[in-house]
Amino acid sequence: MTTFSSDDPIEPATFDLIIIGTGLPGSVIAAAASAAGKTVLQLDPYNSYGSHFASLHLNDFTSFIHSHATPSSTASSNSTPTSIDHDYTVLDLNPRLLYSNIEIATYAPEILAKHHPKRFTIDLGGPRVFFCADKAIDLILKSGVYHEVKSIDANFIFDGKGQLWNVPDSRGAIFKDKSLSLIEKNKLMKFFKLVWQHLAASDGGDEGSQNSESSKILEEDLESPFVDFLKRMQLPHKIKSIILYAIAMVDYDQDNLEFCKSILKTREGIERLALYQKSRLTNAPEAMIYPKYGHGDLSYAICRRAAVKGCVYAERVPVSVLMDKHSEQYKGVRLSTGQDLFSHHLVLDPTFKFPLPPASSPPDLSTSLKDDKGKVARGICITTSSMKPDISNCFLVYPPGCLYPEQHTSIRAIQIAGSSAEVCPKGMFVLYFSALCDDAEQGKRSLHAAMNALLTLPVSGNRHGSAVHSEDAEIKPTLVWSTLYIQELIMDQHEYFISTPMPDGNLNYNDLIDATAEIFHRIYPDEEFFPLTSSARSLEDDCGVVLEN
Incomplete structure (x- = not known):
């Protein structure tokens, strides 16, 4: 060297x-x-x-x-x-x-004062994860790099009413999910079965079988919008939202063509589901991992x-x-x-x-x-408790429209625990938020709404005057420190x-x-x-x- x-x-x-x-x-x-x-x-x-x-x-x-x-x-x-x-x-x-509209606030300086700033390691470009079967992992293996990672323990989707649903991304998770009705479970299992049969037939897994071609999704369906394909499958809105925004990770509201800048085709949607599923089939307990x-x-x-x-x-x-x-x-x-x-x-x-x-x-x-997507709003929060009890590292997505009617993009968040990764002191958590936006006002509104829906902001330090007053406010994480900024995509x-x-x-x-x-x-x-x-x-x-x- x-x-x-x-x-x-x-x-x-x-x-x-x-x-x-x-x-x-x-x-x-x-x-x-x-x-x-x-x-x-x-x-x-x-x-x-x-x-x-x-x-x-x-x-x-x-x-x-x-x-x-x-x-x-x-x-x-x-x-x-x-x-x-x-x-x-x-x-x-x-x-x-590259950065603008920076907001930094300390809500509990007495808590931060207990820890040296070097105990916190903050990502500039978060939230970001590795999928266990994605190109980053392939690059790490080919390049010979040694890299320690932690598992993302759970995936959630915000329901618009203050609740976090588990993402039913496997057969076992579907049957264990108490928020899904029996009809919803059957429809979701039927959809996943169709997708896996198509992938197996496309990969040659059914080569020579009379059912190989019949197992494939029609070419005209593959070229159609993924949201239309899901509608033709008669999937309920809740299931459709989970597939689009929590598994396929779609950015824009696929039901609103006026504001949707990128329509996901079924072919790419199936490829994204395949990446997620292949990531779940690795040795990791979940599909996503995070660098230690x-x-x-x-x-x-x-x-x-x-x-x-x-x-x-x-x-x-x-x-x-x-x-x-x-x-x-x-x-x-x-x-x-x-x-x-x-x-x-x-x-x-x-x-x-x-x-x-x-x-x-x-x-x-x-x-x-x-990159022609304009800007991305990024937010970072430090809290003293998890967004879900007994969960250290997790992923959360806010689908378009779940926070306010003009929310036209997904908002993504990940939580990393200090007890799990070397990014903050034990007993504390770092949360990353992001959303694509056309301008700073739109981006800041999205992230403020996401943070306010998830976190308790101390009234004495709440710069926006919107402390949480829901019945379960006491179990929501209390915000210690936060920053929000807009990054150019150029x-x-x-x-x-x-x-x-x-x-x-x-x-x-x-x-x-x-x-x-x-x-x-x-x-x-x-x-x-x-x-x-x-x-x-x-x-x-x-x-x-x-x-x-």
């Missing part, structure tokens, strides 16, 4: 690829390129791993989001090149301002694996970009020490941006990897460099990994993205996903 400090000269001076930032996508590209035999240099001006994918201690968390929401006193979005020497135009990197030390630990683990494969890493190194003065083509980077380093390709973390030279043409933007594609994606609004990493793989293949079209080598298969204690009980 080769690591340089800010004062050490870096050798060699020329690389195949330079990556600025240690966000998850950039770190994955560094590891994949290093595994393919490329010479890679990964630079980070900060002293921590992860960028916007980081898990930070409480004080560091608040400092980070404020530093990326307020313009720097030393940098402007309209900055011009810092200098022009004999051969190069030198462009400064500026922080990209927060999601930022994955970026750190990937960086370590890249270094093992030969990637050179340097932290706390301010850097500028070198452009050829005449051709305006990218050439390399200049460190704050004055050292120039060169590479064939540059990958830039979206934490940073730099202005084009004055005479350059407009950037060549690509829409293939650009991804630049420039003719001189490639920018990696931001944390998106999804619960898992599948789209991010697809986008990262596409970037890798744009740079190295003839290389395989993390081939599963014999050495990776033989690693035992040094790699893999370890689920702690």
Whole structure:
């Protein structure tokens, strides 16, 4: 492992690829390129791993989001090149301002004062989980990364009346669910049976059988909206909502075409159910798992694996970009020490941006990897009790319309217990909320409604004057600390460099990994993205996903 400090000269001076930032996508590209035999240099001006994918201690968390929401006193979005020497135009990197409308409130300072801020590890891009059979787990196994995880113990859906329903996602869960009538149970079992028969026939499991084709869902049904398919199955509204929003994880209200930005087709809906079901069939007790030390630990683990494969890493190194003065083509980077380093390709973390030279043409933007969903509202709460007794880690979804009529998107939340993961002190819980939104007002309204429906806000510290007064208020978690912020969903594609994606609004990493793989293949079209080598298969204690009980 080769690591340089800010004062050490870096050798060699020329690389195949330079990556600025240690966000998850950039770190994955560094590891994949290093595994393919490329010479890679990964630079980070900060002293921590992860960028916007980081898990930070409480004080560091608040400092980070404020530093990326307020313009720097030393940098402007309209900055011009810092200098022009004999051969190069030198462009400064500026922080990209991705966060806005930040609200931070402490409701019980006496409780927080009992614990050091470093006892809390907060994800910047939550809520997020791994599905046990998703692409993130496949990436971890192929890359040879060692990663400790905890199980998400239960999945719930909010019913609109203050109750949390269990998500009946298996045969046993369906029959044990006391909130479902016998008719509802039969309809749900019939639907799942149809889906599994279709998947088995599509995978060739019934090959040669006369029932193979008859077991498949018709092609015209697969191309129809999933919500219409569920209606044709005569599923009750409650069951339909569970399938759409708690298992298929649909973002937008599928029954409201006026506000629905993305209609899920039946084919993709079936694929999402298949991912969920395959995740339940692994060794984990539930479909979802969470990193023991927060999601930022994955970026750190990937960086370590890249270094093992030969990637050179340097932290706390301010850097500028070198452009050829005449051709305006990218050439390399200049460190704050004055050292120039060169590479064939540059990958830039979206934490940073730099202005084009004055005479350059407009950037060549690509829409293939650009997220067009606008913004995502994120909220984080620290509480002193669980949302459900005897439940440590759990997932909760608020379907569209369950909180107020104008709620057109799903709101997702996960709860992580300090007794389970190393993210907060024992006896305390961290809750993450998120919802896609068009603007800050819409996003904040959604998250405030979700938090108020779930948590007890102390009257003395309730900034919104809406303490819970329901009959079961005493069993609802009491809010100790909270933050809410709006994150832009952007991804630049420039003719001189490639920018990696931001944390998106999804619960898992599948789209991010697809986008990262596409970037890798744009740079190295003839290389395989993390081939599963014999050495990776033989690693035992040094790699893999370890689920702690």
